[in-house]
Amino acid sequence: MRWKFQNSRKIPYIIFTLRMLCYFFVWIALGIGMMGEATGEWRRDMQQLYTLVCSFFVVAVSIISMTAFLSNKKYLHAIQVSGFLFSIPLALYQYGTIFGTNGLQVAIWIGVTTYFMGAVGFNAVLWLYSKGFKHDGSEFNRLDGMLRFKRRFRRLFVAPFDEFDPVLQLLPSGYGSHDYALWLHHRYTDNKVCLATRVHSLGLDKANALAFWDCLQRYMDVTQPLPDLPILEPSRPFDPVTAEHDRRTGRDPHYWRKRTYQGWQAKERKELDRRLHEYPWQQQPCIVRARIDPELSIEAYYRRQEAKGIFATPKADDFDNVHRR
Structure with missing residues (x-):
């Protein structure tokens, strides 16, 4: 996926x-x-x-x-x-x-x-x-939990999704208003990727930007069903957790394909916006921080990752005192 x-x-x-x-x-x-x-x-x-x-x-x-x-x-x-x-x-x-x-x-x-x-x-x-287009390899991979993105004039950067920290960038419009763009910064290197215009559209307010970040986390969490989005509906039968969830809840496999954008906008958009703006975002404790051992060095962390068979672009050797000289 x-x-x-x-x-x-x-x-x-x-x-x-x-x-x-x-x-x-x-x-x-x-x-x-x-x-x-x-x-x-x-x-x-x-x-x-x-x-x-x-x-x-x-x-x-x-x-x-x-x-x-x-x-x-x-x-x-x-x-x-x-x-x-x-x-x-x-x-x-x-x-x-x-x-x-x-x-x-x-x-x-x-x-x-x-x-x-x-x-x-x-x-x-x-x-x-x-x-003549060839995909550059950038993707959120639900199967192996990795985020990959192409860097200009450099090879593909690969790292586990949970090594990225989200940053909301405020974008002033010049007319007294502003939008938000979501960036993902790699925790242990200076690599980062902007998701605006690539994965999410421009024009998001803060509530919708936070909701999109929540959507990405649920997409990469294999213990949860896929987010219920039109773009992901064709993939739902091929994900075991999602297929079981849809079978249990009786979800129509063509729920989004039977709807029109105009109908959704007229009937459901206002209610969705209201719920997003009333939701208590960022009130839950950070689960990533609880999993990070403050005594663990970056080198030791990547040694553990490599021992588990998780290979990212950053290597443990990049952070030891021998190979950095």
Whole structure:
């Protein structure tokens, strides 16, 4: 049972960002083209008013488009197409054709290209990338209890999950609010991995970030069933503890697959958020601290691990006085 993620390659995130920006710049391109149609025959004050109104309108629609993309709203494409319904008739009225080198004509084709890349093009690029993609080995492995993650220009780092300490990083948004990102720091070395955008999404508040850390701990604890998440539902029958739990409780094997995101958001999300924010997080004693012998050196600890057949990237020899010289 492996929960895989990608730690070393940034190309999918770059493609996603470019696709998001496409929907922003469609209206920017069309707006610049339409603002250029404030002809010299107009009075100066009318030209300025036209430019000002267009600027505010275009920026507002561009921001709405990007927000609609991030929230997966169906009206996103209607907003984009409406820009062409304004600009193409204007170009036909002014020049009789949309082909040419005038500012509005060029803007229309820049907008068409940008919209195509956002709607189809970058999805095709991502599909082509996935065909040649090779997983870097980063994963939470429930079978052997190890966390593996790729480090840039270095080999895979491997260590038991219980050797990592969680750290919540506060991320100011710049608008008076903030989010949280979960980091895992290896206790005995300086290696660490950020799980934001790799395993959990951005935009988590503190309660949801703590709930996600609890979810990871339950995933790696083989004495407990898998967390009841949509992404893990196909794996539930293959985990003995989870399969027995589902048989005993009568859980529907297709519970999440029969539900829609809109239905869950409308009926259950508020109740879940309320329970998460009322839960007394971090009130229980740390079970890891109780298991760590303060008299045990790091070298001796890894000697014991290796004697048990648990081999991590850090070795006992890395911490003795002979090999460190």
